[in-house]
Amino acid sequence: MNLYAQFSAPGFLHGHSEWPAGMHALMGPSGSGKTTLLRSLAGLGSTLATIGLKDSIWQGPSHDFLPAYLRPLAYVPQRPSLIPFRTIGQQIRWIQPDSTVPLVTPPGLALSDFWDRLPHTLSGGQQQQIALVRALATTQPVLLLDESLSQVDHIQRQRIMHWLFETRPASWILFSTHQLSEALTFSDTVTIIYEGKVFPTRTPEDCLIHPDTPETARLLGYCGSFALDNCHHLLIHPDYLLIGAFPDKGEVLEADVTSIPGPSPLERTWRAVYHNQVVQWRAPHAARETTAQALTLLRAPIVSFTLNDH
Amino acid sequence: MNLYAQFSAPGFLHGHSEWPAGMHALMGPSGSGKTTLLRSLAGLGSTLATIGLKDSIWQGPSHDFLPAYLRPLAYVPQRPSLIPFRTIGQQIRWIQPDSTVPLVTPPGLALSDFWDRLPHTLSGGQQQQIALVRALATTQPVLLLDESLSQVDHIQRQRIMHWLFETRPASWILFSTHQLSEALTFSDTVTIIYEGKVFPTRTPEDCLIHPDTPETARLLGYCGSFALDNCHHLLIHPDYLLIGAFPDKGEVLEADVTSIPGPSPLERTWRAVYHNQVVQWRAPHAARETTAQALTLLRAPIVSFTLNDH
Amino acid sequence: GVLAGCGTSSVAPSQTPVHVAYAGSLQLLNNNILGPTFHKLTGIPFQGQGGGSFGIAHEIAQGSIPANVFESIGDAPIQLLTPQKTTWALAIAASPLVIAYNPHSPFAATFRQIQDGQKPFSDVFALLAQPGFKLGRTNPNTDPQGQAFVMMIELAQKQYHLNPQIVHNILGPIDSGSEIYTEEGVLSLLQSGGLDASSAFLSEAVERHLDYIALPPSLNFADPQDAATYASAQVKLTNGKVITGAPLTVDVTTIGRPPSTQAVRFITFLLSKRGQTAWTKNGYTVFPPQVVGHVSEIPSPIRKMLSHA
Amino acid sequence: MLRRAGTAVTAVVILVTVIPIAVLITQGAPKFGQALSAPGAGHALAVTVESGSLALLVIFILGLPTAYYLRYIRSPAFKRFVAVVLVLALLMPPLVLGLVLAYVLAPATASGAILSQWQAASNSFPALTLAEVYEALPYFVLTAWSAISAIPKAWEEDAWALHKSPWQTFRFVLWPASRPGLVTATALAWARIVGAFGAPVVVAYHPTALPVQIWITLEEAGLPQALSLALWLVLVGLPLPGFLTWRQG
Amino acid sequence: MLRRAGTAVTAVVILVTVIPIAVLITQGAPKFGQALSAPGAGHALAVTVESGSLALLVIFILGLPTAYYLRYIRSPAFKRFVAVVLVLALLMPPLVLGLVLAYVLAPATASGAILSQWQAASNSFPALTLAEVYEALPYFVLTAWSAISAIPKAWEEDAWALHKSPWQTFRFVLWPASRPGLVTATALAWARIVGAFGAPVVVAYHPTALPVQIWITLEEAGLPQALSLALWLVLVGLPLPGFLTWRQG
Numbered sequence A, B: 001m002n003l004y005a006q007f008s009a010p011g012f013l014h015g016h017s018e019w020p021a022g023m024h025a026l027m028g029p030s031g032s033g034k035t036t037l038l039r040s041l042a043g044l045g046s047t048l049a050t051i052g053l054k055d056s057i058w059q060g061p062s063h064d065f066l067p068a069y070l071r072p073l074a075y076v077p078q079r080p081s082l083i084p085f086r087t088i089g090q091q092i093r094w095i096q097p098d099s100t101v102p103l104v105t106p107p108g109l110a111l112s113d114f115w116d117r118l119p120h121t122l123s124g125g126q127q128q129q130i131a132l133v134r135a136l137a138t139t140q141p142v143l144l145l146d147e148s149l150s151q152v153d154h155i156q157r158q159r160i161m162h163w164l165f166e167t168r169p170a171s172w173i174l175f176s177t178h179q180l181s182e183a184l185t186f187s188d189t190v191t192i193i194y195e196g197k198v199f200p201t202r203t204p205e206d207c208l209i210h211p212d213t214p215e216t217a218r219l220l221g222y223c224g225s226f227a228l229d230n231c232h233h234l235l236i237h238p239d240y241l242l243i244g245a246f247p248d249k250g251e252v253l254e255a256d257v258t259s260i261p262g263p264s265p266l267e268r269t270w271r272a273v274y275h276n277q278v279v280q281w282r283a284p285h286a287a288r289e290t291t292a293q294a295l296t297l298l299r300a301p302i303v304s305f306t307l308n309d310h
Numbered sequence C: 001g002v003l004a005g006c007g008t009s010s011v012a013p014s015q016t017p018v019h020v021a022y023a024g025s026l027q028l029l030n031n032n033i034l035g036p037t038f039h040k041l042t043g044i045p046f047q048g049q050g051g052g053s054f055g056i057a058h059e060i061a062q063g064s065i066p067a068n069v070f071e072s073i074g075d076a077p078i079q080l081l082t083p084q085k086t087t088w089a090l091a092i093a094a095s096p097l098v099i100a101y102n103p104h105s106p107f108a109a110t111f112r113q114i115q116d117g118q119k120p121f122s123d124v125f126a127l128l129a130q131p132g133f134k135l136g137r138t139n140p141n142t143d144p145q146g147q148a149f150v151m152m153i154e155l156a157q158k159q160y161h162l163n164p165q166i167v168h169n170i171l172g173p174i175d176s177g178s179e180i181y182t183e184e185g186v187l188s189l190l191q192s193g194g195l196d197a198s199s200a201f202l203s204e205a206v207e208r209h210l211d212y213i214a215l216p217p218s219l220n221f222a223d224p225q226d227a228a229t230y231a232s233a234q235v236k237l238t239n240g241k242v243i244t245g246a247p248l249t250v251d252v253t254t255i256g257r258p259p260s261t262q263a264v265r266f267i268t269f270l271l272s273k274r275g276q277t278a279w280t281k282n283g284y285t286v287f288p289p290q291v292v293g294h295v296s297e298i299p300s301p302i303r304k305m306l307s308h309a
Numbered sequence D, E: 001m002l003r004r005a006g007t008a009v010t011a012v013v014i015l016v017t018v019i020p021i022a023v024l025i026t027q028g029a030p031k032f033g034q035a036l037s038a039p040g041a042g043h044a045l046a047v048t049v050e051s052g053s054l055a056l057l058v059i060f061i062l063g064l065p066t067a068y069y070l071r072y073i074r075s076p077a078f079k080r081f082v083a084v085v086l087v088l089a090l091l092m093p094p095l096v097l098g099l100v101l102a103y104v105l106a107p108a109t110a111s112g113a114i115l116s117q118w119q120a121a122s123n124s125f126p127a128l129t130l131a132e133v134y135e136a137l138p139y140f141v142l143t144a145w146s147a148i149s150a151i152p153k154a155w156e157e158d159a160w161a162l163h164k165s166p167w168q169t170f171r172f173v174l175w176p177a178s179r180p181g182l183v184t185a186t187a188l189a190w191a192r193i194v195g196a197f198g199a200p201v202v203v204a205y206h207p208t209a210l211p212v213q214i215w216i217t218l219e220e221a222g223l224p225q226a227l228s229l230a231l232w233l234v235l236v237g238l239p240l241p242g243f244l245t246w247r248q249g
């Protein structure tokens, strides 16, 4: 069995999720309930949910509440969480007192540079990386990361996520993120949360192919839709389309496609008009043609909702 | 004259920068000094720097230190900064007591939903947005934003940055970010900071065309280089290249180009080999061809340093 | 090791101590002379406890002080303990009332002249009545000395035919006012320079090495032979009670019925020659013990000594 | 386990603390009504309330700015110096404080001379108030300082960087944040003030405040009357700290 | 401007606080050496140190778990109840506390009877220690509670969510975070203990602790000797809170 959670009224969250051993992304807009979910799992939230791992039930209506410190997990909150008056070394050694066991640390982080420093002397991103190291030092099987690299620079962030994904320092890694590519690249499954609703956990591919609602579709990078008829809409994803007609590559849509450079020097904004319906997206600046009469869709889910521009 | 800052030893930062009225991005790896710079400007940092706005000198070796609260600015720090025991409404009304003056708020934020709530009931991203609103309510000409939307979801973050860039609610907006596209899209100039060195402020275009060091090149998205001779290297940017030979579009490089899907379902990883030198990058999944014998570079700065893979 | 050495001795470590409660002014005499001497003579450890006479009496009545012997100034506090704790008392000594003065006061020179006899004694009252003179006395409501001082001024006015107004000029309101201090506080203020003069017992003045003006027997409330003179003065307390003048005797009694043997031993020691000498050496006048209350109830060892005396 | 031990110890503390209060109430209740009609008692109550309020005011005027000021002191040496001075003042037993104040108020000294010009230096309302201030001030400053310095510096900086002056920041951020600590400090100070006995009994027997009056009553009328008056003292003292701690919940 | 006013007021507070200390030192110094050789004085000093240490230990044993336990109480009603009980205890003037304790310890009561079985209920070392505990406990608990409840709950939760037990969290996070507040609480409690006079003078005249001995000395030998002994008291009391506050800087 798996790590699972079942939320019901009157809590803010509702829905049910289950995560097999692996690395799992949580996605959702700000305030949708990602932190609430992770805190519940950690034993710091509502006592209403039913939560358990394999055969052991951590909490539930007819079960005692297993306190946070007895759950086999480590949780890195979203806000700064290092102990302000302890040096980095002291905090890590506290978690893992046996100094003969080498610490599991992600690449690109010279722990020795920080060892004797107090948290407030570190940058926000450095503090977040140390908080991750400290959580890893628990060697618990479940690792919960709440936007825990949000202030780390892009290159190092990629490096750490990649390392987590490859080496799997914990059997279950759940991380929340606002970066789509991170969620899809470094996860076995993705759980989408929207306004308290926890959507079923699926593989990244599955998520992309079957977006449940307009909101989840937006989260997944879909930039608009073309109505085929009243209840069939073709979702457009900028990363799965080619400018021009390439029937061997996918479905060709006769649309009027134009582009202009910008908004950033790296990008080009595209605009496709199909039966008076407009979809806009951005793509890298370089393009073979900047206008076309057709669009080739490599993967275009047909859904029952429209994804109009706001 | 402009907003300017001059840093010198023994402070951590060194260098000199000047920002005309406008919106300016600060970029740099975690711990490079972005927060230190912004705090110095805000009057919360070292007294060693020389800082001023137009004709008024805020601090300098032969000048009194103008305290933070006398500088015409609002600063939103990186960490949560809402007052924990005051409701959102109280905090905003404190900053702007005249309730007849409408508040300047970015789109997509229903302030009334939060008005009577305490900060801890909000998600991290919501708190960050409120902190921005609170800073805007000061109506000061200088607005300093330190990664202040790092926990806001991508869509809303784009929306707010776009709104800031279009409406310019403050004459000077300086923001630090780890997102390259954000830095280049929503800024008049970009200031790069690396290990305490403040590089000259330049337009985003300029920055892209003249990366100063391997590190700044990486920050700007360059993914590798091909050596032309001992001291001339061609920098490769994934957003400025086309797969195949298109002499009318740019410089054609005879390279062996291959690709594989991944690492995320949205992406494809490309690999180009030129004279035994390898460069790798990622691009959207869709591609007309997945292999080629040439690469067309739309813009390829020739620099004196190499950008090898780590 | 905390309790060791607390009044016990090598003679009889297990002996029950005698617990003597006494008026605060009897502190030094009891603690430093009577107690140690008694212990040396009898092997009975001595425990002393001081406080305001009435306060101590109330506490004894309440049972919160485990006293065997009570030494009071005047017999009024002892009346509070009859008949539950005792039915008799012995007046055994008296300490003359004096006027202690501050040698650094602006009035000190005049005091010194009166002390040396260069000026007549009666001048002291005019001095006390001077505007701006800071006199300290104790509360007549709670302290026999405070009562005696008021009556002393009244008696002096009559004896020296002073202006009747002088009583008010010296004392102000009898039972309240800014002249009144605690027994502990009044001499401290005098010593610290806060007062020009203060009422005191001769014993206190001797112990603290104070400069003082001795009063004639007719005013010092220490001579039983002048009891009739003292009785001609009265003081009305705040609660309406009227106190008639009487010698400020040290009255002693045992506490508890029947009294403990240690208590009886201690009283007999007080009446012994060594005891009497100690009193005299410390500024007290000793006289043949006068019985207050039921003579028949006095334990026989004590009664025997009375008949010898 | 830890929690159960905590519950047990807390129960013991509450029990231990309640016993004397309960005894005071049961013993003081019978003569509670008459206690105030005894000569001097009503006046003593008024004196305590008046001098106590004034003393608390003085303590606020002196202690609050000091406690806040000390928050901004960076020099550890100066902080240590102030801490040790306050601890010395704290350690001064009230009776000794009274004796020392007797020196300070003596006309021979400058302070005493100045005070004498205007009113009697000892046994006067100012002397009583002064004694109360001295008994309570170190308790107030130490507790308030400790509470105020625990408030994160960042809260203030965040407000300054929003163009708010130190005074505005004080009112909106620092003051409410320090209120719980100040409530405790005020409760301690008020308790020291209304219970002040050692110093007033030496330098301010008159005007007689309640604690001294209780002692006088004890000597005059015995324990039951004294306990009734003591109950009055506790009840008179309670509203201020009671209200403050109650509001805080 | 604000800062200058703060400096001025702080200077006044330091001056006001230093005056009595200076007076005590100058007046107490001349007979400082002899003061301890007076009969009873040395013993009183030992009694104060011994009973005071024991009282402080009891206060730690009772007060620390209580202060921490109260941090976890959610019910505002219970918190208010405890706060008001502690404030009532705080308001009990020491002399009244002594009288009430005398009543509790009287052999007629259950507690007194039990205590008497083993040792004299009043005028004994346990009675002295008990009186000291009663004088200091509410000061300690209120100050410690106030300091401990100001520590962010998140610090603990973060540690629990790193698989650290409440006890481990207490030792590594909560204890060091509460130390500054506990130092203040300990300083206040220690000051109350070594200066305890009102309660001991009623229930524990013997064995005589220093404050009572000072009073006895005052009656026996007068002000200079008493002040010398008082200086001893202050010096004996200083090391503990002095060391604690010094370390903290």
Ligand SMILES: [Mg+2]
Residues within 6 Å of the ligand: A029, A030, A031, A147, B123, B124, B125, B126, B151, B152, B153
């Ligand atoms: Mg968020």
Ligand SMILES: [Mg+2]
Residues within 6 Å of the ligand: A031, A034, A035, A036, A078, A146, B123, B124, B125
């Ligand atoms: Mg969140």
Ligand SMILES: [Mg+2]
Residues within 6 Å of the ligand: A123, A124, A125, B031, B034, B035, B036, B078
């Ligand atoms: Mg930073």
